[in-house]
């Protein structure tokens with residue numbers, strides 16, 4: 368099936384997106400290789416314990432640590448529910464132009480859904496979601512065979528996308544999500560701690576919205592924090608002004 372019409376679908380490479388976002392930040396903002404293992408309360412502050420033994424003292428803690436979030440666990444959320452499905456994803460880099468139009472091709476079959484979307488002239492991204500096949504989970508060669516067996520009736524040029532994908536570029540992920548009522552009844556925030564993105568609302572990739580929703584969370588949170596800081600600043604100014612008036 369071809370998706371066309373007024374709405375354009377664009378494929379963005381995750382690495383490029385992350386690099387573009389990181390480039391906007393002052394250098395040194397991101398501290399890499401810092402796995403959070405636990406969170407401890409210390410009065411108003413939270414002490415974030417890292418795997419290497421480092422302890423970070425935080426004034427505000429926003430957990431953007433994905434579907435297995437340590438912060439959402441600390442807030443009392445249950446582990447996300449497994450859907451009983453997995454997604455196998457791949458990316459192929461053809462030596463020359465693949466010739467596909469920038470259109471999202473979708474194929475449905477018994478118990479599976481598969482999609483193909485170019486993200487530049489040479490590269491094509493693809494996925495197949497289906498009931499989880501435990502035994503093929505960690506073996507890219509078996510994943511490839513499994514996908515090819517499912518899409519045997521699609522046109523040859525589409526099958527060639529999977530056939531030409533190198534094994535290092537094939538992965539499988541179990542699909543998990545958080546029940547909406549858990550979001551309604553759970554603690555999205557507690558004091559100076561909150562969660563955003565998949566840590567808050569992990570969802571299945573069926574409508575391709577998880578990453579988009581995570582970006583929206585970032586924008587909304589930034590606005591809230593900016594509003595709070597401005598309020599604090601104007602409060603301080605008023606307080607300072609009052610002090611000045613009182614000659615202090």
Ligand SMILES: Cc1cc2nc3c(=O)[nH]c(=O)nc-3n(C[C@H](O)[C@H](O)[C@H](O)COP(=O)(O)OP(=O)(O)OC[C@H]3O[C@@H](n4cnc5c(N)ncnc54)[C@H](O)[C@@H]3O)c2cc1C
Nearest residue numbers: 401402403432433454540564565572575576577578579581
């Ligand atoms: C198969 C599949 C296909 C998808 N397709 C789409 C799509 O087409 N469009 C779309 O919008 N979304 C899609 N998504 C969803 C999208 O990938 C996620 O919603 C998005 O990545 C969430 O962003 P995030 O920053 O919240 O979490 P993540 O991208 O998971 O980032 C979490 C970060 O936290 C780090 N981290 C994890 N644990 C710790 C820890 N203990 N300590 C410190 N750091 C930690 C990780 O290393 C990572 O850097 C798809 C997801 C899957 C599984």
